[in-house]
Amino acid sequence: MKFSNRNVYVSSRAKVGRNVRIGDNSTIYDNVEIGDNSTICNHCVIGEPLVSYYREADYENPATVVGPNALIRSHSIIYAGCTLGEGFSSGHRITIRERTAIGSHCSIGTLCDLQGNVTIGNYCRLHSNVHVSQTCSIGDFVFLYPFSVMTNDPCPPSKEVKGGRIGSYTQVGVHAIVLPGIQVGENCLIGANSVVSKKVPDFSIVMGDPMRVVMDIRKYVVMGKGRPYPWMNRFDRDMPWEGIGYEAWMQRQGNAS
Amino acid sequence: MKFSNRNVYVSSRAKVGRNVRIGDNSTIYDNVEIGDNSTICNHCVIGEPLVSYYREADYENPATVVGPNALIRSHSIIYAGCTLGEGFSSGHRITIRERTAIGSHCSIGTLCDLQGNVTIGNYCRLHSNVHVSQTCSIGDFVFLYPFSVMTNDPCPPSKEVKGGRIGSYTQVGVHAIVLPGIQVGENCLIGANSVVSKKVPDFSIVMGDPMRVVMDIRKYVVMGKGRPYPWMNRFDRDMPWEGIGYEAWMQRQGNAS
Amino acid sequence: MKFSNRNVYVSSRAKVGRNVRIGDNSTIYDNVEIGDNSTICNHCVIGEPLVSYYREADYENPATVVGPNALIRSHSIIYAGCTLGEGFSSGHRITIRERTAIGSHCSIGTLCDLQGNVTIGNYCRLHSNVHVSQTCSIGDFVFLYPFSVMTNDPCPPSKEVKGGRIGSYTQVGVHAIVLPGIQVGENCLIGANSVVSKKVPDFSIVMGDPMRVVMDIRKYVVMGKGRPYPWMNRFDRDMPWEGIGYEAWMQRQGNAS
Numbered sequence: 001m002k003f004s005n006r007n008v009y010v011s012s013r014a015k016v017g018r019n020v021r022i023g024d025n026s027t028i029y030d031n032v033e034i035g036d037n038s039t040i041c042n043h044c045v046i047g048e049p050l051v052s053y054y055r056e057a058d059y060e061n062p063a064t065v066v067g068p069n070a071l072i073r074s075h076s077i078i079y080a081g082c083t084l085g086e087g088f089s090s091g092h093r094i095t096i097r098e099r100t101a102i103g104s105h106c107s108i109g110t111l112c113d114l115q116g117n118v119t120i121g122n123y124c125r126l127h128s129n130v131h132v133s134q135t136c137s138i139g140d141f142v143f144l145y146p147f148s149v150m151t152n153d154p155c156p157p158s159k160e161v162k163g164g165r166i167g168s169y170t171q172v173g174v175h176a177i178v179l180p181g182i183q184v185g186e187n188c189l190i191g192a193n194s195v196v197s198k199k200v201p202d203f204s205i206v207m208g209d210p211m212r213v214v215m216d217i218r219k220y221v222v223m224g225k226g227r228p229y230p231w232m233n234r235f236d237r238d239m240p241w242e243g244i245g246y247e248a249w250m251q252r253q254g255n256a257s
Numbered sequence: 258m259k260f261s262n263r264n265v266y267v268s269s270r271a272k273v274g275r276n277v278r279i280g281d282n283s284t285i286y287d288n289v290e291i292g293d294n295s296t297i298c299n300h301c302v303i304g305e306p307l308v309s310y311y312r313e314a315d316y317e318n319p320a321t322v323v324g325p326n327a328l329i330r331s332h333s334i335i336y337a338g339c340t341l342g343e344g345f346s347s348g349h350r351i352t353i354r355e356r357t358a359i360g361s362h363c364s365i366g367t368l369c370d371l372q373g374n375v376t377i378g379n380y381c382r383l384h385s386n387v388h389v390s391q392t393c394s395i396g397d398f399v400f401l402y403p404f405s406v407m408t409n410d411p412c413p414p415s416k417e418v419k420g421g422r423i424g425s426y427t428q429v430g431v432h433a434i435v436l437p438g439i440q441v442g443e444n445c446l447i448g449a450n451s452v453v454s455k456k457v458p459d460f461s462i463v464m465g466d467p468m469r470v471v472m473d474i475r476k477y478v479v480m481g482k483g484r485p486y487p488w489m490n491r492f493d494r495d496m497p498w499e500g501i502g503y504e505a506w507m508q509r510q511g512n513a514s
Numbered sequence: 515m516k517f518s519n520r521n522v523y524v525s526s527r528a529k530v531g532r533n534v535r536i537g538d539n540s541t542i543y544d545n546v547e548i549g550d551n552s553t554i555c556n557h558c559v560i561g562e563p564l565v566s567y568y569r570e571a572d573y574e575n576p577a578t579v580v581g582p583n584a585l586i587r588s589h590s591i592i593y594a595g596c597t598l599g600e601g602f603s604s605g606h607r608i609t610i611r612e613r614t615a616i617g618s619h620c621s622i623g624t625l626c627d628l629q630g631n632v633t634i635g636n637y638c639r640l641h642s643n644v645h646v647s648q649t650c651s652i653g654d655f656v657f658l659y660p661f662s663v664m665t666n667d668p669c670p671p672s673k674e675v676k677g678g679r680i681g682s683y684t685q686v687g688v689h690a691i692v693l694p695g696i697q698v699g700e701n702c703l704i705g706a707n708s709v710v711s712k713k714v715p716d717f718s719i720v721m722g723d724p725m726r727v728v729m730d731i732r733k734y735v736v737m738g739k740g741r742p743y744p745w746m747n748r749f750d751r752d753m754p755w756e757g758i759g760y761e762a763w764m765q766r767q768g769n770a771s
Contacts, residue, residue, distance in 0.1 A: 001286045001306060001318070007264055007521055009538070024266070025282065025539065027556070029515050039311050042284070042302070045556070045588065049515060054553050054585060061515070071311060074302065074334065075350075077588065077606055092334055092352055093589075095606055095624055110352055110370055113624055113642050113660075125414075128370050128388055131642055131660045143414050146370075146388045146406055149660055149688050151706070155742050156685050157639075157657050157749045171413050174406050174434055177688055177706050192408070192434050193452050193466050195707050209466070209707050209723070228412050235414045258543045258563060258575070264521055281523070282539065296568050299541070299559070328568060331559065331591065332607075349591055349609055367609055367627055382671075385627050385645055400671050403627075403645045403663055428670050431663050431691055449665070449691050450709050450723050466723070485669050492671045 002042055014047070023074065030061040031080065035068030043075045050080060050098050067104065079116070091128060103140070105238065121168065123239060135163030136178075139186065141232075141239070142166050145174045148190075154180040167202065169230060187230050189217055203230075259299055271304070280331065287318040288337065292325030300332045307337060307355050324361065336373070348385060360397070362495065378425065380496060392420030393435075396443065398489075398496070399423050402431045405447075411437040424459065426487060444487050446474055460487075516556055528561070537588065544575040545594065549582030558586055562593045564612050581618065593630070605642060617654070619752065635682065637753060649677030650692075653700065655746075655753070656680050659688045662704075668694040681716065683744060701744050703731055717744075 006024040010016060013030040020034050023042030028034070032047035040046060046064065053059040062081035066072070070088040078084070081098040088102060091110030096102075100114050103122035108114070110128045118132050121140035126132075130144045133152035138144075144166075152163040164178045167186035178184060178196045185202035195209040204213045205220060217229040228234060232246035241249030263281040267273065270287040277291050280299030285291070289304035297303060303321065310316040319338035323329070327345040335341070338355040345359065348367030353359075357371050360379035365371070368386045375389050378397035383389075387401045390409035395401075401423075409420040421435045424443035435441060435453045442459035452466040461470045462477060474486040485491060489503035498506030520538040524530065527544040534548050537556030542548070546561035554560060560578065567573040576595035580586070584602040592598070595612040602616065605624030610616075614628050617636035622628070625643045632646050635654035640646075644658045647666035652658075658680075666677040678692045681700035692698060692710045699716035709723040718727045719734060731743040742748060746760035755763030 001268065001310075004266075006266060007539070009518075009520060011515065024284070025264070027538070043300070043557070048588070051585075053515075071308075074305070075332070075589070093350065093607065111368065111625065115642070128372070129386075129643075145408070145413065147404060147661060147689075151659070151688055155736060155739070155745075156659065156687075156703075157745060157751075158742075159749070159751060173413075174408055175404075175432065175689065179706065189413075192436065193450070193707070222412060225412070228415075231412075231414060235416070237414075237416060258525065258567075261523075263523060281541070282521070300557070328565075331562070332589070350607065368625065385629070386643075402665070402670065404661060430670075431665055432661075432689065446670075449693065450707070479669060482669070485672075488669075488671060492673070494671075494673060 011047075017068065029064075029080065032061075032064040032066070034066045035070065035086070037068055038066055038070035038072075040066075040070075040072050041074040041076075044072055045077045046072070048077050048079045062098065073110075085122065097134075105240075107238075109146075118163075125238075133161075133163055133180075135161050136165070137163065138166045139168030139170070141169045142172070143170075144172045145176075145192075147174055148172045148176045148178075150178045152180050164196075169232065171231075187217060189220075189229065268304075274325065286321075286337065289318075289321040289323070291323045292327065292343070294325055295323055295327035295329075297323075297327075297329050298331040298333075301329055302334045303329070305334050305336045319355065330367075342379065354391075362497075364495075366403075375420075382495075390418075390420055390437075392418050393422070394420065395423045396425030396427070398426045399429070400427075401429045402433075402449075404431055405429045405433045405435075407435045409437050421453075426489065428488075444474060446477075446486065525561075531582065543578075543594065546575075546578040546580070548580045549584065549600070551582055552580055552584035552586075554580075554584075554586050555588040555590075557589045559591045560586070562591050564594060576612070587624075599636065611648075619754075621752075623660075632677075639752075647675075647677055647694075649675050650679070651677065652680045653682035653684070655683045656686070657684075658686045659690075659706075661688055662686045662690045662692075664692045666694050683746065685745075701731060703734075703743065 002023045003021045010028040011030045014028045014032040016034050017036035019037045021039045026044040029047035064080045065083045067086040072090045073092045075093040077095045079098040082100045084102045085104035087105040090108045094108050094112045096114045097116030100118045102120045106124045108126045112126050113131045115134045117134045119137040124142045126144045128146045131149045136150040162181035164182040166184045170188040172190045173192035175193045176190045184200045187203050189205045191207035203217045205215050205217050236242040259280045260278045267285040268287045271285045271289040273291050274293035276294045278296045283301040286304035321337050322340045324343040329347045330349045332350040334352045336355040339357045341359050342361035344362040347365045351365050351369045353371045354373030357375045359377045363381045365383045366385040369383050371389045372391045374391045376394040381399045383401045385403045388406045393407040419438035421439040423441045427445040429447045430449035432450045433447045441457045444460050446462045448464035460474045462472050462474050493499040516537045517535045524542040525544045528542045529547040531550035533551045535553045540558040543561035578594045579597045581600040586604045587606045589607040591609045593612040596614045598616050599618035601619040604622045608622050608626045610628045611630030614632045616634045620638045622640045623642040626640050628646045629648045631648045633651040638656045640658045642660045645663045650664040676695035678696040680698045684702040686704045687706035689707045690704045698714045701717050703719045705721035717731045719729050719731050750756040
């Protein structure tokens with residue numbers, strides 16, 4: 001139904017892999033490379049030109065790379081200069097601005113807004129409507145929930161751009177805010193609606209506004225379920241340890257390296 | 258202006274009622290049924306295929322029903338497998354995922370994001386940018402305001418999906434969050450920015466994070482206005498009791514049944 | 515790349531200035547006027563008709579004015595009856611409803627949602643995903659950050675529409691909420707996640723929910739940086755005093771008047 005080649009534009013300077021499908025009404029601009037077996041749904045724009053394009057006669061679109069096995073859902077905009085790793089998937093209407101680098105097997109939800117110069121590791125999942133400011137960075141296996149925000153201006157308005165960092169395995173709840181330049185450790189749980197205003201050590205549960213570190217996550221007990229964190233032993237969907245278990249996978253990683 | 262049939266695609270397997278208008282650049286996929294006198298504006302996608310479509314050669318699009326007298330504004334995406342009742346209306350760029358069932362005379366605002374398997378009653382109004390997770394349910398005559406969220410994962414990340422419930426006649430303020438599996442009663446008022454973390458009895462006013470039930474809504478007095486809640490006696494726009502009053506309408510309902 | 519005139523519709527009753535570029539898949543409806551040297555990117559709709567268009571056979575689209583030197587990014591919707599001043603720029607997927615008047619040199623970020631009858635002065639900057647309800651007004655040189663909201667219904671649901679006001683030079687943090695009818699003074703700083711529930715005097719720093727005026731902004735000291743507010747002496751990007759300084763510019767304004 002979707003791939004009938006109606007109103008599709010692919011630049012002659014784009015490089016499209018094998019078994020790539022491009023949905024109706026989509027546009028692939030100059031210097032975009034799309035890996036094998038990827039699907040770009042309808043109404044998408046890949047390789048959206050930077051602002052200088054509107055002003056400069058000799059504008060050259062920076063290289064954009066979409067890895068193999070991607071599934072980019074409809075109405076999404078990926079700017080030129082981005083790199084999306086293998087197995088990337090997205091919801092609808094995402095916006096990823098220039099020079100954003102995303103590792104492999106990440107999923108970016110409907111209406112997410114990555115402002116550019118953002119770095120995201122592997123196997124991260126941003127749910128709907130997450131906003132990440134310029135120069136923020138995110139580790140591996142990080143989950144951000146709807147309307148969570150990473151900001152970057154410590155004294156607005158200013159020209160200072162000071163993105164924070166979220167460590168690997170951390171969960172960031174709905175409507176949580178990470179203030180400019182703040183470092184959030186690994187294996188943390190940031191509660192819904194928290195405002196993260198100072199450095200968060202590894203293994204912290206954080207709640208509230210102003211934030212408090214309420215406990216070590218390894219001590220957190222859920223009635224009838226034991227200690228649910230770190231979560232890697234109890235959740236494996238779409239994770240590299242799916243079916244084999246986190247410990248076994250870690251061991252293999254150790255052996256391989 | 259809008260209905261000049263430019264770049265419109267309607268599947269030969271869709272069923273379009275009488276006096277239906279479909280805006281330019283819109284797409285109606287397989288097995289969609291659109292009721293009489295409905296208007297689908299431009300750049301919409303109705304019957305968006307499920308993820309299995311991208312993988313299965315023999316994919317069959319589930320049935321999608323848009324009731325009569327609908328007005329779906331531009332750039333909206335309605336997944337296959339949804340049922341939208343009579344008199345449905347929407348803002349722009351809404352996303353409604355699969356197996357969502359919405360009653361009659363509901364209005365879903367610009368940028369709303371219903372994640373699928375959501376149940377909504379009749380005469381509800383979701384303002385802009387409301388996010389509803391999978392398996393959540395909403396009664397009748399419920400209003401949700403911008404950036405309010407219903408979540409569903411009690412221990413993220415997990416495979417547990419535990420949507421909450423909002424009872425009839427309840428108002429949910431801007432930026433309010435209903436945590437996973439929480440039951441909110443009927444005729445409540447959830448204040449702006451509240452985090453609803455436990456069961457809310459009928460007729461409660463709730464505020465804050467952590468939430469507090471601050472009073473019985475029937476006792477709430479506004480200076481110079483008396484007792485504004487329950488609200489049905491003072492507000493009737495687009496409600497079934499418009500022009501006749503809530504009490505009279507209730508009586509008729511009683512007689513009819 | 516963008517302006518190859520594919521699937522563009524411009525009403526014969528629109529008035530397009532010199533050196534205007536209109537992106538592929540964009541639509542310009544009746545009675546729209548676009549100033550010289552403006553760029554409308556792809557997939558945009560300018561002059562979106564009001565709801566009465568769907569019902570009235572003799573509907574006439576109200577006049578819409580986009581000033582000169584505008585840059586409206588892709589997938590944006592501007593309703594008929596809006597006026598956007600000189601040098602307007604936008605992110606992607608903005609929605610501006612009818613009878614909104616925006617001064618000169620404003621920037622409206624990706625996914626912003628202005629609900630109509632909104633008034634915005636000059637040199638304002640709304641970052642991504644700001645929601646402004648009907649009848650709200652905003653002064654000059656105001657910055658609103660992501661997911662901030664101005665509401666307008668004091669006793670929901672009601673027919674009362676009571677938009678608030680944000681004074682000139684004020685900064686409104688991420689996820690902040692301005693409640694219905696509230697007046698926020700000039701030169702204020704509204705902290706992230708605040709709920710502004712009562713009148714805010716000029717030069718206030720406001721934080722929290724419930725809000726507190728925590729200090730006079732002129733007394734706020736940042737270690738190693740002195741007193742950063744008012745901000746006009748330390749920030750001039752895209753401001754009319756860029757390169758000459760705020761004081762000198764103010765003096766010129768005084769002399770000119």
